[in-house]
Amino acid sequence: MEKDKKFVVRVRGIILFDDELLIVKHPHDTSFCALPGGHLEWGEDIKECLRREIIEELGVNPDIGRLLYINNFMDGDTKQSIEFFFEITNSHEYKNIDHLKKTHAYEIAEVCWIKPSDNIPLKPKSLWEDFKKGNILSDQVRYIHD
Numbered sequence: 001m002e003k004d005k006k007f008v009v010r011v012r013g014i015i016l017f018d019d020e021l022l023i024v025k026h027p028h029d030t031s032f033c034a035l036p037g038g039h040l041e042w043g044e045d046i047k048e049c050l051r052r053e054i055i056e057e058l059g060v061n062p063d064i065g066r067l068l069y070i071n072n073f074m075d076g077d078t079k080q081s082i083e084f085f086f087e088i089t090n091s092h093e094y095k096n097i098d099h100l101k102k103t104h105a106y107e108i109a110e111v112c113w114i115k116p117s118d119n120i121p122l123k124p125k126s127l128w129e130d131f132k133k134g135n136i137l138s139d140q141v142r143y144i145h146d
Helices: 046-058 125-133
Strands: 006-014 020-026 029-034 037-039 064-074 079-088 110-114 142-144
Touching: 006 046, 006 064, 037 046, 046 064, 046 079, 064 125, 125 142
Parallel strands: 006 079, 064 142
Antiparallel strands: 006 037, 020 029, 020 110, 064 079
């Protein structure tokens, strides 16, 4: 039925430092990694959502840069997800992950930095492939449909 179907909007931060990418694993499914961020709340601006989520998960106020990716995918039979990926330009402030002061640490099972040569199951796959090729930053917004 149509009434059971819904859209979910998420925002995520691309935090790069010295050719490494900051990723997270969520406790509900540690079989893959994702970029930090989360769900948009009703009436919330997407950049303010990203700021709130990054502060909650990592404890650092992000400097939000360019929109780099938009991802659209089906998340089961009744949920369609749309994700906006923004560059975070103050990445040096996230380098020492052991000292990040997270208020919502329960939402994250693990935070780590990865290199393009690592064999990590990162979603979305297209973004992971761009990172491995050194093409994650771009002057144009890229659309993903993984």
